[in-house]
Amino acid sequence: MYTPVAADVAKLRNTTGAGMMDCKKALAEAEGDFEKAIDILRKKGQKVAANRADRDSSEGAVIARVNEDNTLGAIISLNCETDFVAKNEAFIELAYELAEQALAYADKEEFLASDFHGQTVAEKLIEQTGVIGEKIEIGAFESIQGAYLGAYIHAGNKIAAITALSAKVDGAEEVAKAVSMQVAAMNPLALDETQVSQETIDKELEIERELLIKEGKPANIIDNILKGKMQRFYKDNTLVHQSFIxxxxxxxxxxxxxxxxxxxITGFVRVALG
Incomplete structure (x- = not known):
């Protein structure tokens, strides 16, 4: 029976991040075939992932990246089960690397199917589930384009935002970052009133109308009061009308x-854990 040598175990551990004993067992099972041993570890990851599919992966790292010419941006959340893993340096490095790759893709499915060092992103997540022992997955995926983009990641990697501006002008970098901080902190529903869904408007009007009726407001003035209420709603909930923090x-x-x-401002995206 093949007995793995220490150098091969160390090499497999460095390549996969799996534990020493797991690497030793995989090499023994593969009879020294390095690639086969990697597949064995991946299959172990698949088994672990299946066993943990119903677990809550509400912790993790939210990372925003913008390309070199500031015209394309992406935000992903790399989710895990515990804050302990979320703060791990290797986990955060992986989140940054995946976010950088996400810049090249328009949607989550394309991104998950893309090649990541010889395996798909989806396969890498399964592998890491096996290595770490927690459910690891991509939660949110957002992409954005614009004439000039700027990003902000809140301390602790729990919230990130990207803002798109209409032009690359003097001061654009500062503006894009400041507005992204606003988006992260204030979580606007939309850019302005024209981008608030009719469903949201109708629901808000219905709630406010019922409250006014309960307060005994005369029917002939309720519509005028509602106009003022909606102006306040837009001020609180749309980015361009919010008070600047x-x-x-x-x-x-x-x-x-x-x-x-x-x-x-031509657009924004925001991702937060939870």
Whole structure:
């Protein structure tokens, strides 16, 4: 029977990140065939992944990346089960590497099927489930394009946001980061009132109307009151109308215009754990 030598065990461990004893057993089962041993460890990962499929992977790392010319961005969440794993340096490094790869893909399925060092991203996640012993998966996947993008990752890697601006101008880098911080902190529903869904508007109007009726407001003034209520709703919940967190005396749109009167926000994406 083949007995693995220490150098081969160390090599397999460095390649896969699996435990020493797991690597030794895999090499013994594979009779020294290195690639076969890797497959054995992956199959072990598949078994572990299946056993943990119903586990809650609400911890992890949310990472935002933007390409070199600041025109393409992506955010992913690499999810796990415990905060202990989420804070692990190797886990965070993997999240950054995967987020960098995500820049090349328009949707989550394409990304999961893409090649990642000789295996698909999906296979890598299964492998890591076996190595770490926790359910590891891609939770959120968001991509965005624009004339100029800037990103922000909140401390602890729990929230990330990317903002798209209408042009690359002096001060665009600072604006994009500041607005991304706003998005991360205030979680707007939409860019402006035109992008709020009709379903959301109808629901808000229904709630406010019922409250006004209960308060005994005259029927002939309720519609006018509702207009004011919706203006307040848009101010609180749409990005351009929100009070700017760094200077509450101005709106986010006013802040952007103060840097360049022709500059506008054209979009944003946000991902948070939980």
């Amino acid at each position: 760094k200077d509450p005396g101005m709106s986010v749109a006013d802040y952007v215009k103060s840097v360049n009167p022709d500059l506008k």
